[in-house]
Amino acid sequence: MRFRRRQQKIFAVLFWLAVWGLFALLVGQELLVPQPYLVLERLWLLAGRSSFYLNLLHSLYRICLGFLLGTVLGAILAYLTTANPWAGAIIEPLMSVIRSTPIASIIILLLIWLSPTGVVISCVVLIVLPVMWSNFVAGINYRDPQLEEVADLFGFSRWKRWRYLRVPAILPFFFAAVQTGLGFAWKAGVAAEVLSIPRHAIGTRLYDAKIYLETADLFAWTFVVILLSIALEKSILMTVRRAGRYLDRVK
Amino acid sequence: MGIIIRNLSKAYGDKKVLCALNAEMPDTGYVAILGSSGVGKTSLLRLIAGLEEPDEGEIIFTYSETPKISMVFQEDRLFPHLSARENVALVGDDRANDLKQADILLTQLGLGDCIYQRAAELSGGMKRRVALARSLLYGGQIYLLDELFTGLDDQTLCQVTKTLDPLSEAALVIFVSHDTRLLTDRVKQIIRIEPA
Numbered sequence: 001m002r003f004r005r006r007q008q009k010i011f012a013v014l015f016w017l018a019v020w021g022l023f024a025l026l027v028g029q030e031l032l033v034p035q036p037y038l039v040l041e042r043l044w045l046l047a048g049r050s051s052f053y054l055n056l057l058h059s060l061y062r063i064c065l066g067f068l069l070g071t072v073l074g075a076i077l078a079y080l081t082t083a084n085p086w087a088g089a090i091i092e093p094l095m096s097v098i099r100s101t102p103i104a105s106i107i108i109l110l111l112i113w114l115s116p117t118g119v120v121i122s123c124v125v126l127i128v129l130p131v132m133w134s135n136f137v138a139g140i141n142y143r144d145p146q147l148e149e150v151a152d153l154f155g156f157s158r159w160k161r162w163r164y165l166r167v168p169a170i171l172p173f174f175f176a177a178v179q180t181g182l183g184f185a186w187k188a189g190v191a192a193e194v195l196s197i198p199r200h201a202i203g204t205r206l207y208d209a210k211i212y213l214e215t216a217d218l219f220a221w222t223f224v225v226i227l228l229s230i231a232l233e234k235s236i237l238m239t240v241r242r243a244g245r246y247l248d249r250v251k
Numbered sequence: 252m253g254i255i256i257r258n259l260s261k262a263y264g265d266k267k268v269l270c271a272l273n274a275e276m277p278d279t280g281y282v283a284i285l286g287s288s289g290v291g292k293t294s295l296l297r298l299i300a301g302l303e304e305p306d307e308g309e310i311i312f313t314y315s316e317t318p319k320i321s322m323v324f325q326e327d328r329l330f331p332h333l334s335a336r337e338n339v340a341l342v343g344d345d346r347a348n349d350l351k352q353a354d355i356l357l358t359q360l361g362l363g364d365c366i367y368q369r370a371a372e373l374s375g376g377m378k379r380r381v382a383l384a385r386s387l388l389y390g391g392q393i394y395l396l397d398e399l400f401t402g403l404d405d406q407t408l409c410q411v412t413k414t415l416d417p418l419s420e421a422a423l424v425i426f427v428s429h430d431t432r433l434l435t436d437r438v439k440q441i442i443r444i445e446p447a
Contacts, residue, residue, distance in 0.1 A: 149302055150328045153320070154342040154389050164330055164341065 034216040043220040051200075058200040060228060062117055063189040066124025067182065073125065074132025074177075081133070082140045091133075099130040107192050116198035123192040128181045135177035139170030171240070178236050186229045252313045253278030253393070253423045254299065259308035261294050268294045271308065274442050278314070278392070281415075281437055282425045286444035292427040293325055295444065296395045299425070319391035325398045325427075327378035331371035335362060335381045338370050342389040349388065356384040361410045376403055383411065387418070394418070396426040400433055408432060 017036050024033040034042075046052045077095075080087040106126055110119040144165070151161050193203020202221050209217040252275055259272040268291030276282050284292050297303045299310055300320050312318050329338045336353040343349030357366050360380040365373065370381060379399055386394060394415075400408060408430075415424060416437065426433070 146324070146326060146328050147330065150324070153300060153302065153322055154385075160341070164333075168330075168332060 031213060031215055034219055038216050039219040039223065042216040043223060046217070046220055054200045055202055055205055056224065056228070058198065059189070059193065059202040060232075062120040062193075062198075062201070063124055063185050064232070066121040066189060067128050067185045069121070070125040070128025070181070070185070071132050071177075074129050075136050077129075078133050078136030078140060081137050095130045095133055098126055103127065103188050103191060104195075107195050110192075111196055116193075116196035116201075119196040120189050120192040120198065120201070120203075124185045124189045127184045127188040131181040131184060132177050135173040136170065139173035140166065142169040142173070144169065174240070175237060178240075179233060182229055182233045182236070186225055190225055252276070253318075255311040255313060256295075257309050257311070259295070259298065259310065260306045261291060261298060261303070262306055269298075269305075269444070272444065276423060276425065276442075277439055278423055279419065279421060280423065280439035281419050281433075282423065282440045282442065283433065283438050284425060284427045284442050284444065285429075287446065290444045290446050292444055293397055296322065296397050296425065296427060299393070300395055314392060318393050319389075320393045320395065321386040321389045321391040322395040323379070323382045323386045323397060323399045327370075327375075327382045329370035329373075329378055329381055329385075332369065334367050334369055335373065335377075335384075336366040338381055339384045339388050342385055352388055353384065356387055356414075357381065359410070359414050360384055361407060376407060379403065380407070380411065383414075387414070392422050394422055394424045396424065396428075398427055398429075400426070400428050400430045405432075412437075 020033075020036050024030075024035045027033045030038065077091050081091050082088070103123070107119060107123055110122050114122060147165055150156075151165060156164070190203045190206065193201040194207045195203075197204050197207055202225060205221050206218060209215070209221065254274075254276040256272055256274040256276075259269055260267070261269040268289070272291075272295070284295060286292050294303070298305055300322050330341065333341070335357055336350055339353035339356060340346065340349035343352070354363075354366055357363060357380075360383065362377060362380055362384070365377065370378065373381065379402070383396070383399060386396075400411065403411065412433070418424065419437070
């Protein structure tokens with residue numbers, strides 16, 4: 001079954017690469033749509049330079065830090081929202097405003113106030129925060145009435161209720177939030193880098209590619225962003241699952 | 252005497268399930284609650300467990316202290332992501348010791364081979380026994396068993412009653428069942444609930 005799914009995934013990747021290649025062939029201009037092999041060739045070349053990893057690590061640091069801060073802040077605000085109706089009444093409109101504010105407005109406003117790195121981190125925090133907050137609120141509010149009764153009857157402590165009822169209820173919402181939030185974080189983070197142009201950043205290299213009409217570079221860096229986003233998502237989800245299994249063992 | 256039930260009534264919206272029920276139960280031994288579907292057998296257990304409040308009437312526990320009540324719900328209500336032994340040990344306070352106890356209880360109930368299996372992967376009959384083991388580990392003066400014996404084959408039923416019989420000498424075991432195999436001389440009292 002697993003082997004078949006892997007085969008399907010490989011097939012899907014090859015299929016879309018073929019579509020891309022065919023499209024590039026139809027357009028016939030490398031400047032507009034480069035062939036996949038040219039992008040890979042460019043990527044290989046870029047990967048041979050130390051600056052590639054410097055750009056990559058700096059972007060990774062900013063986006064990870066922003067994502068982490070957004071997640072922690074989202075969890076704290078969600079707890080306050082569910083714990084106190086007054087806090088909820090104050091936080092909810094704030095989240096609506098953050099959610100509906102255009103990302104470009106946020107970046108331009110932040111550019112006036114902060115350093116390029118600060119702009120990127122703050123921008124990612126603001127993008128991730130409402131996603132995390134709403135999912136944490138939904139997870140905390142979710143109740144399985146049958147298991148709640150089990151906890152009541154067998155006199156579960158507060159810790160046990162959190163560990164065995166709340167956390168398993170929150171986790172599916174958290175996983176969904178990580179998948180959505182990480183995608184948003186990379187999109188917003190790279191966009192913020194393009195506009196704020198930090199010294200070492202994937203976004204800055206994308207900006208350079210635009211200035212010098214290096215379409216192959218643009219595709220190569222975009223490919224790197226996609227790979228990083230997927231790798232980060234998988235590693236976060238794996239870490240959380242492992243942490244859950246570890247907790248099951250120790251308590 | 253263990254439990255005295257006086258004029259107990261319960262309704263859910265317009266549907267009356269218990270109407271002025273009176274009964275007395277001993278403080279030890281088996282008590283069977285019988286009646287057709289929807290007459291309020293489960294409601295009675297839930298009222299005794301304190302999970303619901305009666306509309307009228309009262310339940311008096313004639314114990315020196317408030318009795319500890321353990322229950323096997325009609326639905327198994329296990330934590331699906333936890334193993335059988337973890338589900339059982341969850342109701343205790345001493346993790347290491349509770350896990351050992353859980354293993355012993357599960358083995359007694361014929362589940363020695365699947366103590367590490369996740370609850371979600373167990374069959375219906377296995378889940379019933381895990382729920383019973385959980386209830387036994389929690390302990391108490393009163394055990395409420397809602398449809399515990401439904402669907403158990405003769406051999407499993409024998410394993411279950413073998414575990415419960417010594418317990419019934421020191422505690423009150425109230426069970427709801429449609430299974431007449433249990434209505435032997437071991438049952439001290441039968442309470443029939445008529446439709447309200």
